[in-house]
Amino acid sequence: MYFSPERNKRFAQRLFEHVRNGTTDQTADMLPYDLSMYADTEIAAAERTKIFEKLPMMALHRSQVPEPGDFVTVQLNRTEAIVSRQKDGSVKAMVNACRHRGATLVKQESGRRNLFVCPYHGWSYAGDGSLKAISFSETFGACRTDERRLVQLPVEERHGFVWIVEHPEGSIDVAAHLGPEMDTLLAEYGLERYHVWRSATFEFDQNWKIMLEGVLDGYHVSFVHGATIKPYFYLNMMAIEDFGHHHVTATPRRAIDRILDEPPGQSPLDEYAVFGNLVSPNATFVLHPHHIEHWTIYQNARDPGRCRAMLRILTPHKHLDERGEAIMEKNWNIASAAILNEDVPVGNSIQASANMPHAGPVLLGLNEVGNRVFHRAWRHYMQD
Incomplete structure (x- = not known):
């Protein structure tokens, strides 16, 4: 019932x-x-x-990212996001754009990965959006990796859905x-x-x-x-x-x-x-x-x-x-x-x-x- x-x-x-x-x-x-x-x-x-x-959007259902390492790409109103299930069972939502030159980071609709690698210059990011490596870093120049993590979006899992606020500086309380x-x-x-x-x-x-x-x-x-x-x-x-x-x-x-x-x-x-x-x-x-x-x-x-x-x-x-x-x-x-x-x-x-x-x-x-x-x-x- x-x-x-x-x-x-x-x-x-x-x-x-x-x-x-x-x-x-x-x-x-x-x-x-x-x-x-x-x-x-x-x-x-x-x-x-x-x-x-x-406002919070019902962006996807939790069954679309059931296990740690699972991810989907989802189109919000004007922003494409990567939603990734973390090792602790939580979810992260991140703008699907490399912080180097803005190339689309992930083109697959869904899958399982522990690392996202940009197809343009090979910058790599962990499932939580943190920048892990810069290719040819010795010639690229000094760059603080903590300032180049993927842009994080407010996200909350409630009632079987993953809810996302599209503005990075917004807040979420479903x-x-x-x-x-x-x-x-x-x-x-x-x-x-x-x-x-x-x-x-x-x-x-x-x-x-x-x-x-x-x-x-x-x-x-x-x-x-x-x-x-x-x-x-x-x-x-x-x-x-x-x-x-x-x-x-x-x-x-x-x-x-x-x-x-x-x-x-x-x-x-x-x-x-x-x-x-x-x-x-x-x-x-x-x-x-x-x-x-x-x-x-x-x-x-x-x-x-x-x-x-x-x-x-x-x-x-x-x-x-x-x-x-x-x-x-x-x-x-x-x-x-x-x-x-x-x-x-x-x-x-x-x-x-x-x-x-x-x-x-x-x-x-x-x-x-x-x-x-x-x-x-x-x-x-x-x-x-």
């Missing part, structure tokens, strides 16, 4: 009520906003400093960023027990916020996902636990009819609803019965009308049998069809409207509860 018994019962009570009455959670009022937030270059520049270089309610919820999930089954990176012709909002949106399923998702769910129906800047939402499957006559909480809801989670500022994941679909979305460094999205599928099993692999392939194909073939074209069209000078203001309705939390969080971060 994903949740604590208490949370499972709370959600069951609310979903049963919504299914019986054809209702959904709603906000107190509507929220008008301007489409320029998706196209304005000044807004995008402010996001880089106030959001992407300041629990404080999440707040006690979201921190407790992620602890309930036990995400540290999961493993990355597959990951992929995509480039889309839309602002990062449009992409994230599309994954959070439950209002559009009837119209965008008629062939892929619509038959399996109650439509325009959602219950939310709102944690201020983060949230978890529950959308009932049609299968919930089988347990409507039970006392709420008697059965785990894992197979009877899907649960969407917003981890502001730029991550969302959806809990399915057999897997977790995790998205992390970044800006395009040069164009506010584009974004880069990382999709990871997490499973509770490190190794899958033939049937398990078939289930995961099916789920990957469903996600691809729903997101890439259905959601993305609509999002691209929103970006096209945002690029117009006179498209006019738009509106979030009372039933768009998940998107409302994201907008609230975004406005808070941009005011800081």
